[in-house]
Amino acid sequence: MGTWLYRVARNLHIDRVRREHIWVHAQDVVDQAAEHDVQQDSLAELHAEQVRLRQCLGELSAAQARLIRMSYFEAKTHTEIAKELGMPLGTVKSHLRRAFLQLQSSMGEQR
Amino acid sequence: MSPRHHLDPATVLGFAAGSLGPEMSVVASVHMESCGHCRQQLRLAERIGGLLLDQQACPVPGKDTQAALRQAMVDKLDRIPASIAGQGLPLMGASSARDDADRLPAALQPHFGSSYRSLKWNWMAPGVHCIRAPGLPSLMMIKIAPRTSLPIHSHGNSELTQVLQGAYDDALGHFAPGDAADLGDDVEHQPVTTPGVACICVCALDAPLVFRGWIARKLQKVLNL
Numbered sequence: 001m002g003t004w005l006y007r008v009a010r011n012l013h014i015d016r017v018r019r020e021h022i023w024v025h026a027q028d029v030v031d032q033a034a035e036h037d038v039q040q041d042s043l044a045e046l047h048a049e050q051v052r053l054r055q056c057l058g059e060l061s062a063a064q065a066r067l068i069r070m071s072y073f074e075a076k077t078h079t080e081i082a083k084e085l086g087m088p089l090g091t092v093k094s095h096l097r098r099a100f101l102q103l104q105s106s107m108g109e110q111r
Numbered sequence: 112m113s114p115r116h117h118l119d120p121a122t123v124l125g126f127a128a129g130s131l132g133p134e135m136s137v138v139a140s141v142h143m144e145s146c147g148h149c150r151q152q153l154r155l156a157e158r159i160g161g162l163l164l165d166q167q168a169c170p171v172p173g174k175d176t177q178a179a180l181r182q183a184m185v186d187k188l189d190r191i192p193a194s195i196a197g198q199g200l201p202l203m204g205a206s207s208a209r210d211d212a213d214r215l216p217a218a219l220q221p222h223f224g225s226s227y228r229s230l231k232w233n234w235m236a237p238g239v240h241c242i243r244a245p246g247l248p249s250l251m252m253i254k255i256a257p258r259t260s261l262p263i264h265s266h267g268n269s270e271l272t273q274v275l276q277g278a279y280d281d282a283l284g285h286f287a288p289g290d291a292a293d294l295g296d297d298v299e300h301q302p303v304t305t306p307g308v309a310c311i312c313v314c315a316l317d318a319p320l321v322f323r324g325w326i327a328r329k330l331q332k333v334l335n336l
Contacts, residue, residue, distance in 0.1 A: 002161030003154075009164065010129050012187060022133045022221070022247070026140035029218040030153065033144045037151070054162055068124075072163050075130040078121065079268050079317060089268055090297050096121040104120075104155055 002050075013075075049107050056106035064099035067092060114146045114289035122271065122293050123149060127156030134250040134315035138271045140218040141313060142291040149291075216275070219313060223252055227276075227311070249317065255279070255310045258303075265299040267318025277310030279303060 015024050041049070060068065070076050070084075078096070082089040118126075118139055125131040126139045143149045172180065213227050222244035223230060230252065232240035238256035255261070257277070272292040279286050281300040286292055294300070296318075304310040 002165045003158045004161070006161040006164045007157055008184070008187070010160065012183075014129050020133060023129065023131075023136050025221060026136045026218055029140045029216075030143045030150065032217070034150050034154075037147060050158070050162070053158060054166075057159070057162055057166075068159070069163070071125060071130050072128040072160055073167075075128060077130055077132055077317075078125060088296075090295050093119065093121040093295055096124055097119060100120040100124050100152075100156065100159075103159060104152075107155070 018075075052106055053103060056103050060099050060102065064095050064102075067095050068099055071096065112145050112289040114142070114148070114291065116284065116286055116290035116292060117146065118142055118149050118152070118271075118291050119293040119295075120152060123152045124156045124159075127153055127160055132315070132317055134244075134247050135269070135271050135317065137218055137222065137244075137247075137250055138273050138291075138313055138315045141216045141273045141275075142289075144216050144218055145289050146291075219252075222247065222250065250313070250315050252311065252313050255302075255304045255312075257306050257309060260303045261301060262322050262324055263299060263301040265321045266294055266296050266316070267321055268296055269317050270294045270314060270320070272312050272314035275311045275313060277308045278305045279310050280305065 011024065011027065014020050014027075057065075067081060070081050071078075076084070078092050079089060081087075082092045085092070122131065122135070122139055126136060126143075131139060143153060215223060215225055215227060223242060230242060232242060232254055235241045235253075238259040239261070240254045242252045244250040252275075255277075270292070271294075272286075274286050274288050274290050274292075276288055278288070279302040281302045283292065283298070283300060285305075286302075
């Protein structure tokens with residue numbers, strides 16, 4: 001439910017506020033391709049993963065958490081984040097990459 | 112098509128957050144249109160967005176605001192998305208797009224048309240042709256003749272390239288149809304196309320390329336790369 005709400009909120013913001021129809025179309029294309037993707041997890045497994053994911057989000061380093069929030073809530077590109085924080089672009093990307101892989105591996109450990 | 116080179120997780124995260132630039136979003140969606148692995152990564156990135164949203168401590172709006180927000184949401188759910196209803200952004204059936212060798216990926220059709228055969232290529236350099244997307248000058252399709260070596264270059268910021276037809280090799284490996292080259296400013300490479308058919312790619316740049324050779328640097332100003 002949270003993911004669904006997030007997707008609706010994000011798409012509404014991009015469509016209505018930013019008026020970026022190019023982005024909305026790009027998203028539609030991916031959604032259409034995903035229609036036949038197999039979802040193997042049961043509801044119980046998804047819930048367990050969600051709990052674990054929530055816990056791991058709280059365990060990210062301060063730098064990782066800040067970059068994740070700037071990306072999701074301020075919709076800043078990697079380049080904009082790098083400029084604002086005075087960091088090399090590669091450092092921004094590697095922080096985000098490590099955070100994402102950390103969250104992903106935490107879900108893998110659950111299985 | 113089974114891609115071996117995928118999007119950087121940071122790029123998937125940016126796509127899920129809606130924070131990639133438009134050119135990068137288009138190329139990322141071309142890749143994800145044919146890559147189940149990256150679509151799975153995207154699902155995780157969107158779940159992270161859902162959790163972050165859930166953790167936000169938002170003030171509860173008044174009853175009137177709540178009613179207006181609810182109505183806006185219902186209206187949104189009822190209407191056909193503008194991107195599907197018109198505005199020159201048609202959606203193609205994913206399966207038919209994959210089956211038809213002449214059909215461009217759906218994500219590219221609003222910018223370049225629907226058919227490879229109808230593309231109007233512009234000469235760029237010996238063995239290299241390109242088309243820039245109208246209104247998005249840093250989104251371009253490139254066609255490189257077989258056995259062509261591009262000048263050694265790195266990137267001002269990021270380059271995201273998706274191979275559509277043909278293939279090339281560089282220090283990072285072999286890139287074939289479906290593969291994405293998601294490169295940062297720390298990567299220097301020299302793509303060399305493989306023998307056989309021309310290599311057609313779509314790429315997005317968010318800063319000019321950085322060429323090592325002086326001839327390429329001189330030409331860069333003329334070619335606006």
